[in-house]
Amino acid sequence: MFxxxxxxxxxxxxxxxxDYMYRVYSSQKHSRTEILIYRLIGANPSSEQTWTAYARSVLAFSAVGIVFLFTMQLVQQWLPLHLHHPATPMTAALAWNTAVSFVTNTNWQNYAGESTQGYLVQMAGLAVQNFASAAVGMAVAVAFVRGFARQHSIELGNFWVDLVRGTLRILLPIACLGAVVLIAGGVVQNFHLNDQVVHTLAGSRQIITGGPVASQEVIKELGTNGGGFYNANSAHPFENPTPWTNWVEVFLILVIGFSLPRTFGRMVGNTKQGYAIVAVMGVMAAISLTLITLFQVRHHGTVPTAAGAALEGVEQRFGVANSAVFADATTLTSTGAVDSSHDSYTSLGGLMTMFNMQLGEVAPGGVGSGLYGMLILAVITVFVAGLMVGRTPEYLGKKIAAREIKLAASYFLVTPLIVLLGTAIAMALPGERAAMLNTGPHGLSEVLYAFTSPANNNGSAFAGLAGNTVWYNTALGLAMLLGRFVPMILVLALAGSLARQGRAPVSLGTLPTHKPQFVGLVVAVTAILVALTFLPALALGPLAEGVH
Structure with a gap:
């Protein structure tokens, strides 16, 4: 039913x-607030950018965000609304990791939120980047779609216009409405630092920190960010109190990602193409959800024969099945929020969370990044189909020649290279192996998950790895940066190449890219490519654990 x-x-x-997002990104009118913002940042909303200028704007904006958030964390003890005695000291390495994490839409957290970050940092630093990083991803996706839609052009739009509109017209209104819904469901929104006193079953008193939680909770899900106000993330009753708020949060995670293909279809002038892309996303999500639910419901926990193993790492108010849906949604997107412990999942259930991320998080993926990732896979599929019939492949009237396929293939290979190289280095260093809570296959799974998640800008983790070390903070921060911005640059370069082309007329040899045949072909190509890339590593980790 869920x-x-x-x-x-x-x-x-x-x-x-x-359709609304299509109108937002296609409108020629600017509101007074938007015009004021353009004046403040010195942007000309009437001027469009080439792909190189668009990419420079993305990188410059993100770099400023990293510097600002890094500095803010290191000086937070002198800021208002700070924690007097943080449980985890904010070191330069941790501040770097966190700043990169939130700017890249990853939200990997090597700290406990409520006992490390002050309220001002949570609101003006982390929550702001939740909006900004999501808007950046959407802007790049829209620029990529313009590459398909335009002919004989060198321009892809204006990054600053796309950024501001995505934030003010899409993310902010939905987030405000969603925050009200979550508050009505019991999510806290206050400035109560240390006066949330509860009485435990043992008869003692426990102080639980309150805070401006609902306002951050809604954008962490809507923007597929995932960083929790509390260490327990969406398993914490102040972030996710009831089964129906759990449903609302899963809905928020998926809603923009599954709606953007409609925007794509409208922008290229063919809604059937949008339906084909959302069908690919839906098929892949349904298969993944079926498998992870089967692995969790039929074989509970890491120790299936133990008493109570069915709810190991799972909140009782959500149950095993609904927690599996949440885990699937959060790893099929770039969200990384959790309402249960992925480290407590069965070996095959944990494998599915990793495999979801290794797919490139395209079903439906992060806001923006999921759409352009899926379109890259569509380009690769068209190329493979063209090889089968011996003709130059085309997608939406654009020829996929040597330059285009090199950029698409490079996009696909970047993330596996980061994941596998990072995992190999960590396993080769004795100090980093010592950070694993477990040995054997599950220990390898912890490290593999640790690099899979940041490189795909997800942020979830197997909790057994002690990641708050100088080496892991630095290495995972680099994985986040490279996993976010190298693919973006390749996407924009491909968009620029496509926009310069004309549109080839449809012929009898043109592959129909709006029919079930193409949907099945994209699903198959994606699964095969990912399996060939990651199967050896998965065989040594979760698969070996599952057959042990």
Whole structure:
């Protein structure tokens, strides 16, 4: 029932939200607030950018965000609303890791949120970057779609216009409405630092920190960010109190990602192409959800024969099945929020969370990044199909020649290279192996998950790895940076190449890219490519553990 209602809700909003986002990014009118922002930052909203200028703007904006957030964390003890005795000291390495994490839409956290970051940092630093990083991803996706839609052009739009509109017209209104819904469901929103006193079952008193939680919770899900106000993330009752707020949070995670294909279809002038892309996302998500639920419901916990293993690492108010849906949604997107412990999942259940990320998080993926990742896979699929019939492949009337396929292939290879190289180095260093809580296959899974998550800008983790070390903070920070911005640059370069082309006429040899045949082909190509890339590492980790 949980999933059925979710699927219906996503289907209902697909067209109206997708059409609304199309109008947002296609409108020629600017509001007074937007014009004021353009003047303050010195941007000309009437001027469009080439792909190189667009990429420079993305990198410059993100670099400023990293410097600002890094500095803010290191000086937070002198800022208002700070914690007097933080549990985890904010070192330069941890501040670097966290700043990179939130700017890249990863939200990997090597600290406990409520006992490390002050309220001002949470609100003006982390929550702001939740909006900004999501808007950046959406802007790059829209620029990529313009590459397909335009002919004989060297321009892809204006990054600053796309950034501001995505924030003010899409993310902010939905986040405000969603925050009200979450507050009505019991998510806290206050400035109560140390006066949340509860009485435990043992009869003692425990102080639980309050804070401006709902305002951060909604954008962490909507923007597929994932960073929790509390260490327990969405398993904490102040972040996610009831089964129906759990449903709302899963809906927020998926709603923009599953609606953007409609925006894509409208922008290229063919809504059937949008339906084909969302169908690919839906098929892959349904298969993944079926498998992870089967692995968790049929074989609970890491120790299936133990008493109570069915709820190991799972909140009782959500249950095993609904927690599996949450885990699947959060790893199929770049969210990384959790309402259960992925480290407590069965070996095959944990494998599915990793495999979801290794797919490139494209079903539906992060806001923006999921769409352009899926379109890259569509380009690769068209190229493979063209090889089969011996003709120059085309997608949406654009020829996929040597330059285009090199950029698409490079995009696909960047993340596996980061994941596998980082995991290999960590396993080769005795100090980094010592950070594993477990030995054997599960220990390898912890490290593999640790690099899979940041490189794909997810942020979830197997909790057994002690990641708050100088080496892991530095290495995972680099994985986040490279995993976010190298693919973006390749996407924009490909968009620029496509925009310069004309549109080839449809012929009898043109592969129909809006029919079920193409949907199945994209799903197959994606699964095969990912399996060939990651199967050896998975065989040594979760698969070896599963057959042990």
């Amino acid at each position: 999933f059925a209602v979710l699927a219906v809700a996503l289907a209902v909003v697909h067209v109206p939200l997708g």
